[in-house]
Amino acid sequence: MTTSARPEPQDPNEAARAVRTEWRSRQLLTAAARLMERNGFHGVSMQALADEAAVSVGLIYRYFGNKDELLLAVIVNVLEAFAGQVPAAVEAAGDDPVEQVAAAFRAHCEVIDEHRHAAVLTYRESGSLSTEGRNKIKDMEIATSDPLRSAIRDGVAGGRFVDVDVELVTHDFLLMAHGWALKHWHLERTLQFHDYVAKQTALMLGALLAPEHRDDYRHLVAPT
Amino acid sequence: MTTSARPEPQDPNEAARAVRTEWRSRQLLTAAARLMERNGFHGVSMQALADEAAVSVGLIYRYFGNKDELLLAVIVNVLEAFAGQVPAAVEAAGDDPVEQVAAAFRAHCEVIDEHRHAAVLTYRESGSLSTEGRNKIKDMEIATSDPLRSAIRDGVAGGRFVDVDVELVTHDFLLMAHGWALKHWHLERTLQFHDYVAKQTALMLGALLAPEHRDDYRHLVAPT
Amino acid sequence: MTTSARPEPQDPNEAARAVRTEWRSRQLLTAAARLMERNGFHGVSMQALADEAAVSVGLIYRYFGNKDELLLAVIVNVLEAFAGQVPAAVEAAGDDPVEQVAAAFRAHCEVIDEHRHAAVLTYRESGSLSTEGRNKIKDMEIATSDPLRSAIRDGVAGGRFVDVDVELVTHDFLLMAHGWALKHWHLERTLQFHDYVAKQTALMLGALLAPEHRDDYRHLVAPT
Amino acid sequence: MTTSARPEPQDPNEAARAVRTEWRSRQLLTAAARLMERNGFHGVSMQALADEAAVSVGLIYRYFGNKDELLLAVIVNVLEAFAGQVPAAVEAAGDDPVEQVAAAFRAHCEVIDEHRHAAVLTYRESGSLSTEGRNKIKDMEIATSDPLRSAIRDGVAGGRFVDVDVELVTHDFLLMAHGWALKHWHLERTLQFHDYVAKQTALMLGALLAPEHRDDYRHLVAPT
DNA sequence: CATGAATGAGGGTTCATTCAT
DNA sequence: CATGAATGAACCCTCATTCAT
Numbered sequence: 022m023t024t025s026a027r028p029e030p031q032d033p034n035e036a037a038r039a040v041r042t043e044w045r046s047r048q049l050l051t052a053a054a055r056l057m058e059r060n061g062f063h064g065v066s067m068q069a070l071a072d073e074a075a076v077s078v079g080l081i082y083r084y085f086g087n088k089d090e091l092l093l094a095v096i097v098n099v100l101e102a103f104a105g106q107v108p109a110a111v112e113a114a115g116d117d118p119v120e121q122v123a124a125a126f127r128a129h130c131e132v133i134d135e136h137r138h139a140a141v142l143t144y145r146e147s148g149s150l151s152t153e154g155r156n157k158i159k160d161m162e163i164a165t166s167d168p169l170r171s172a173i174r175d176g177v178a179g180g181r182f183v184d185v186d187v188e189l190v191t192h193d194f195l196l197m198a199h200g201w202a203l204k205h206w207h208l209e210r211t212l213q214f215h216d217y218v219a220k221q222t223a224l225m226l227g228a229l230l231a232p233e234h235r236d237d238y239r240h241l242v243a244p245t
Numbered sequence: 246m247t248t249s250a251r252p253e254p255q256d257p258n259e260a261a262r263a264v265r266t267e268w269r270s271r272q273l274l275t276a277a278a279r280l281m282e283r284n285g286f287h288g289v290s291m292q293a294l295a296d297e298a299a300v301s302v303g304l305i306y307r308y309f310g311n312k313d314e315l316l317l318a319v320i321v322n323v324l325e326a327f328a329g330q331v332p333a334a335v336e337a338a339g340d341d342p343v344e345q346v347a348a349a350f351r352a353h354c355e356v357i358d359e360h361r362h363a364a365v366l367t368y369r370e371s372g373s374l375s376t377e378g379r380n381k382i383k384d385m386e387i388a389t390s391d392p393l394r395s396a397i398r399d400g401v402a403g404g405r406f407v408d409v410d411v412e413l414v415t416h417d418f419l420l421m422a423h424g425w426a427l428k429h430w431h432l433e434r435t436l437q438f439h440d441y442v443a444k445q446t447a448l449m450l451g452a453l454l455a456p457e458h459r460d461d462y463r464h465l466v467a468p469t
Numbered sequence: 470m471t472t473s474a475r476p477e478p479q480d481p482n483e484a485a486r487a488v489r490t491e492w493r494s495r496q497l498l499t500a501a502a503r504l505m506e507r508n509g510f511h512g513v514s515m516q517a518l519a520d521e522a523a524v525s526v527g528l529i530y531r532y533f534g535n536k537d538e539l540l541l542a543v544i545v546n547v548l549e550a551f552a553g554q555v556p557a558a559v560e561a562a563g564d565d566p567v568e569q570v571a572a573a574f575r576a577h578c579e580v581i582d583e584h585r586h587a588a589v590l591t592y593r594e595s596g597s598l599s600t601e602g603r604n605k606i607k608d609m610e611i612a613t614s615d616p617l618r619s620a621i622r623d624g625v626a627g628g629r630f631v632d633v634d635v636e637l638v639t640h641d642f643l644l645m646a647h648g649w650a651l652k653h654w655h656l657e658r659t660l661q662f663h664d665y666v667a668k669q670t671a672l673m674l675g676a677l678l679a680p681e682h683r684d685d686y687r688h689l690v691a692p693t
Numbered sequence: 694m695t696t697s698a699r700p701e702p703q704d705p706n707e708a709a710r711a712v713r714t715e716w717r718s719r720q721l722l723t724a725a726a727r728l729m730e731r732n733g734f735h736g737v738s739m740q741a742l743a744d745e746a747a748v749s750v751g752l753i754y755r756y757f758g759n760k761d762e763l764l765l766a767v768i769v770n771v772l773e774a775f776a777g778q779v780p781a782a783v784e785a786a787g788d789d790p791v792e793q794v795a796a797a798f799r800a801h802c803e804v805i806d807e808h809r810h811a812a813v814l815t816y817r818e819s820g821s822l823s824t825e826g827r828n829k830i831k832d833m834e835i836a837t838s839d840p841l842r843s844a845i846r847d848g849v850a851g852g853r854f855v856d857v858d859v860e861l862v863t864h865d866f867l868l869m870a871h872g873w874a875l876k877h878w879h880l881e882r883t884l885q886f887h888d889y890v891a892k893q894t895a896l897m898l899g900a901l902l903a904p905e906h907r908d909d910y911r912h913l914v915a916p917t
Numbered sequence: 918c919a920t921g922a923a924t925g926a927g928g929g930t931t932c933a934t935t936c937a938t
Numbered sequence: 939c940a941t942g943a944a945t946g947a948a949c950c951c952t953c954a955t956t957c958a959t
Binding site (some may be wrong): 307 | 921
């Protein structure tokens with residue numbers, strides 16, 4: 022991530038190893054997320070995890086110091102996805118705060134949909150973390166929600182939005198994004214992912230947009 | 246739910262016993278909820294629970310068959326509170342679906358605030374339940390959300406609300422209600438319970454109310 | 470040990486329980502010592518210990534917090550036997566430092582013979598202890614050897630003994646006492662316990678006694 | 694012990710390899726002794742040993758079949774040092790059994806001082822050995838103590854020493870020699886190695902020498 | 918009713934050992 | 939020769955559950 026001096030691993034062996042290491046790590050992370058969503062952190066034994074990932078128990082400990090660190094890694098993995106995708110989406114949305122809000126929300130939802138198993142753990146299992154881990158998560162969560170928060174604030178300041186509690190509305194958007202994962206088993210019976218995003222966007226913008234701007238965002242509000 | 250067949254305990258001893266039994270049961274339930282919110286279901290040992298409730302381990306098993314049943318009882322306890330308070334609140338709100346929605350949401354929030362420890366367990370620990378228990382919970386949850394759902398449907402049908410996806414909006418309201426428990430540690434820094442309810446109500450009604458009715462509900466939408 | 474107010478346990482149940490607790494504790498301690506002498510601290514699993522003592526693994530943890538504490542308890546148990554028997558033996562030996570030395574050495578040997586399994590652990594396994602435990606042991610060992618040390622010092626000061634390094638000779642006596650346990654498998658082929666004590670006493674007094682006093686202690690030196 | 698059949702390595706490469714092999718082996722042995730003294734046999738993992746010796750885990754298994762064999766090799770290494778140095782020292786001491794005893798004891802102490810880390814393992818970890826290994830050790834220990842035993846026996850037979858139990862006195866001398874390693878942390882605070890040897894020699898000869906010969910060995914007995 | 922000593926299956930974790938590279 | 943990733947048995951410990959008192 023931060024290496025600059027070492028241009029490329031010269032030794033092909035080393036490169037191959039790094040690739041395999043990365044692959045294993047990801048494999049374990051996904052297996053863990055999948056299992057933990059179903060049975061909860063405490064409901065998943067290391068043996069079960071090893072079986073699911075088709076490796077031995079001992080190997081898991083070469084990649085993650087212990088079970089707690091594994092959970093932390095699963096969660097951090099999601100949060101890093103937010104950090105990677107959300108700011109990019111907002112930037113691509115241009116200067117209009119309304120478009121930015123919609124883009125940010127959509128990006129959040131997409132990350133959650135991609136990491137659906139792991140995303141619920143953020144809500145459910147953060148209590149199983151060490152204090153240290155919990156703090157790390159909290160910091161990342163706040164940073165993660167920042168683009169969305171800023172866009173909302175800009176929208177209010179610029180008069181596009183009515184005068185709402187920015188913090189609360191941010192919280193609402195995040196809740197809705199996570200809602201897709203939390204109640205996925207219930208929602209997917211009637212909704213496709215894109216419907217969910219579109220409808221929720223329309224709903225929230227319906228609440229937020231100042232009356233005089235409402236007509237400007239037909240393309241966002243329409244499909245409800 | 247409440248036994249009706251058994252007419253009345255004749256023996257005053259039996260009555261006293263029933264009272265004590267009821268009291269013990271409630272004491273254990275609250276102790277369990279308090280502990281489990283902090284440490285999670287698996288983080289609370291029966292011994293710790295016995296200590297917290299100042300009884301012996303063995304006694305717990307006279308009231309609840311096993312640990313799973315105890316968790317189930319804790320959760321059912323909350324859901325029963327919904328069943329008790331929400332319909333009453335809706336009824337008291339009169340015939341206007343908008344008022345009904347506001348009342349139902351407020352009632353949900355109040356139950357959650359009163360049972361804040363137990364409410365999070367609904368989200369976090371339902372995975373620790375047996376399939377049977379999980380199904381029971383799901384059924385109760387759906388029943389619980391029914392008054393709210395009906396009111397929303399009525400609002401849409403009567404033209405008070407814009408044409409939204411009733412199921413989704415129900416889901417949103419419930420999510421917001423639970424949000425008060427889920428992110429309580431974060432929200433309470435800036436918001437009182439009543440502000441939370443009022444602002445969320447205003448926001449959602451802002452989104453739902455048809456333009457021609459918006460002015461009729463100033464008292465609900467204003468305090469944003 | 471320190472109770473003074475509570476004269477006797479009134480409740481016979483409580484008394485009975487205390488007796489059983491004491492008995493269990495002692496049973497576990499002996500089993501642990503026996504096994505650990507043979508296989509070493511790390512060579513004995515808690516399961517093996519449970520089997521030997523005919524109890525369940527879990528029960529051991531009601532009496533000793535963990536395996537380390539168990540080892541500590543085994544060792545402390547021996548050292549307490551020294552503290553109980555050695556000073557008494559010295560006192561019973563009268564005022565003559567030579568008699569005191571002989572009595573102290575004999576007492577040491579007797580404790581070691583009685584706790585032969587555990588005595589070797591003092592030497593072999595003190596490294597497996599926590600720093601805290603190790604310090605406790607060291608303190609007790611020093612205190613334990615004090616009567617012997619004092620008697621030797623008195624003997625030198627009073628001219629009964631030649632001018633030796635008191636600390637070193639104390640160390641030698643202790644080493645000889647422990648030697649009975651350390652090389653018991655080898656020694657017992659040719660020596661009874663009493664011969665061992667008598668011969669070692671004679672040898673050491675032969676080295677220590679000043680020539681002019683040698684004849685006074687025929688009864689101690691003779692049987693070599 | 695030392696191969697004699699294989700005449701000489703013809704190939705210079707093979708010679709170089711043999712040297713490196715010997716060097717590696719010795720390096721591993723000392724690393725193992727150092728680590729095991731501190732943490733005990735079970736407290737040292739093969740990984741830790743590999744790290745300490747700056748080789749890979751796998752390589753250790755090219756030199757020693759398994760961990761037990763490694764421990765055995767460490768211990769045998771000390772015992773071979775005894776076999777190498779003690780007889781030589783006795784021979785160099787001339788024909789006088791008293792001088793021989795003193796020389797043998799000194800040689801024992803020197804070996805132990807040189808191999809202090811490994812010497813304690815002889816006492817502490819012999820229980821971790823296989824029966825086979827344990828027997829090998831016992832045989833070597835007996836053989837090792839033979840020069841000392843013979844000298845003592847000669848001293849008694851020749852009237853230089855009083856009539857003592859030869860086996861027991863041998864045992865005492867060995868115990869004293871090992872005492873330097875066993876309680877080194879305690880003794881070194883007040884004694885140098887040479888003081889220890891001299892004082893212990895003086896003490897034991899004081900006990901052993903027949904009265905009519907005592908004046909002949911002032912140079913050995915004096916420095917007490 | 919109430920207690921808490923006792924059980925033992927199951928969990929997380931370590932580490933000696935192997936083997937493909 | 940040398941490496942270190944991979945294995946899995948075995949360890950220590952916890953805790954839901956039972957039952958004699």
